Amino acid sequence: xSSIAPLGHPNPETARxxxxxxxxxxxxxxxxxxGLCAALLASTILPAHAQTADEAARTAxxxxxxxxxxxxxxxxxxxxxxxxxxxxxxxxxxLVNRCIDQAKKQRLETIRRARELEAESRGITLAERQRAAAxxxxxxxxPSPPAPPAAPPAASPLAPSGPSGDATIAPSTExxxxxxxxVEASREAEAATARQRAAQDAERASARRDAEDAAxxxxxxxxxxxxxxxxxxxxxxxxxAGKK
Numbered sequence: 241x242s243s244i245a246p247l248g249h250p251n252p253e254t255a256r257x258x259x260x261x262x263x264x265x266x267x268x269x270x271x272x273x274x275g276l277c278a279a280l281l282a283s284t285i286l287p288a289h290a291q292t293a294d295e296a297a298r299t300a301x302x303x304x305x306x307x308x309x310x311x312x313x314x315x316x317x318x319x320x321x322x323x324x325x326x327x328x329x330x331x332x333x334x335l336v337n338r339c340i341d342q343a344k345k346q347r348l349e350t351i352r353r354a355r356e357l358e359a360e361s362r363g364i365t366l367a368e369r370q371r372a373a374a375x376x377x378x379x380x381x382x383p384s385p386p387a388p389p390a391a392p393p394a395a396s397p398l399a400p401s402g403p404s405g406d407a408t409i410a411p412s413t414e415x416x417x418x419x420x421x422x423v424e425a426s427r428e429a430e431a432a433t434a435r436q437r438a439a440q441d442a443e444r445a446s447a448r449r450d451a452e453d454a455a456x457x458x459x460x461x462x463x464x465x466x467x468x469x470x471x472x473x474x475x476x477x478x479x480x481a482g483k484k
Contacts, residue, residue, distance in 0.1 A: 301367075307419060311418060312354040312357035314423055315422065316350075316351060317430075318425055320347070322347065322429055325433035326346075327343055328437065
């Protein structure tokens with residue numbers, strides 16, 4: 241005869257089955273939670289990573305546009321400084337006009353390269369503005385509200401920021417190096433112009449002093465010659481007067 245469990249208390253077999261089912265539910269719950277947390281974390285990190293990479297690319301483009309504009313400006317200054325340094329020396333050559341024409345052609349060639357760099361810089365800036373305008377919602381449209389973050393706040397520091405730093409630092413360093421080279425070249429050209437101008441001024445001053453000294457010597461020689469002539473003339477007149 242089977243034993244009947246008291247009312248409100250399950251028999252041992254039923255209690256054992258209940259414990260087994262409860263344990264299975266706990267194990268299943270524990271196996272699902274890590275995957276769910278990982279999925280939620282990935283859904284937050286991946287958009288953040290994509291946004292960071294996009295911002296780094298835009299920063300690199302802006303840096304490149306600024307570097308190109310600076311290079312164009314430096315080339316223009318270099319062209320003008322080289323032209324100003326070359327033209328004064330042309331007047332000392334036999335073919336003056338040909339020398340000046342060559343200096344003008346060289347200046348125009350350098351300015352043409354500067355315009356190409358400036359045009360490329362403007363193109364990059366315009367493309368960036370167009371992308372920014374396309375990213376904004378059209379007029380009359382209401383932007384969809386952002387989805388609330390599903391991951392806990394502790395997941396935010398896990399967003400990788402290394403690639404954005406590398407992508408920004410490399411173009412900035414290269415741009416600074418190129419800009420420094422252009423500025424240094426412009427300064428050297430200006431210094432060479434100043435030195436050449438000073439040398440030419442010194443040569444002109446020396447030639448002017450030599451001409452003045454030569455003119456003074458000729459004046460003294462003429463005065464001495466006139467004095468000797470007048471002396472001889474007086475002696476001759478005295479001699480003729482004595483004969484009479």
